[in-house]
Amino acid sequence: MMKQGIPEQIKLFKFATKALIFSQVYQVRDFPRISALASNQDAAVNVALNFSLEEGRIPCIKGEIKLNLALTCQRCLDEVSVHLEPKFQLAFLKNEQQGEALSANFETILNTDEEFSTIEFITDEVLISVPMTPMHKHECASYQDTQPINKQKRENPFAILQQLKNKE
Numbered sequence: 001m002m003k004q005g006i007p008e009q010i011k012l013f014k015f016a017t018k019a020l021i022f023s024q025v026y027q028v029r030d031f032p033r034i035s036a037l038a039s040n041q042d043a044a045v046n047v048a049l050n051f052s053l054e055e056g057r058i059p060c061i062k063g064e065i066k067l068n069l070a071l072t073c074q075r076c077l078d079e080v081s082v083h084l085e086p087k088f089q090l091a092f093l094k095n096e097q098q099g100e101a102l103s104a105n106f107e108t109i110l111n112t113d114e115e116f117s118t119i120e121f122i123t124d125e126v127l128i129s130v131p132m133t134p135m136h137k138h139e140c141a142s143y144q145d146t147q148p149i150n151k152q153k154r155e156n157p158f159a160i161l162q163q164l165k166n167k168e
């Protein structure tokens with residue numbers, strides 16, 4: 001099967017039945033909820049999605065995403081580059097009983113939507129892997145240095161994310 005770009009909408013059962021394989025290189029700016037957290041808008045987001053039908057009727061997506069995000073270090077407030085490589089193997093079930101025969105390698109999701117947004121789907125998988133408090137690996141600020149930051153209660157970039165989620 002030749003690899004092709006990922007369509008804007010995932011048609012779950014249709015793609016799974018055909019065992020389609022997609023890959024595409026996006027930019028951080030293509031994912032509004034991710035780009036709200038990061039300052040490297042032009043950076044590449046490599047996405048590969050393999051669709052399959054398991055047990056003859058359960059649509060599954062095996063995927064791999066690779067990206068670097070320039071986030072704000074929560075200790076020194078400078079930029080910190082975080083490499084993320086979320087991998088997932090999802091089975092979309094109509095009901096929990098459907099999953100009983102399925103390999104334990106699959107993470108199961110109860111889902112009745114045949115069609116959903118590719119960008120939103122990828123966004124959710126990336127955001128799960130983003131550290132809640134990104135920090136440099138080295139001691140970028142001393143304990144004393146971090147005190148005023150805590151007192152100021154600087155707005156956490158993830159508060160924005162929460163707001164976006166609440167609007168949905």
Ligand SMILES: [Zn+2]
Nearest residue numbers: 073076136140
């Ligand atoms: Zn730092």
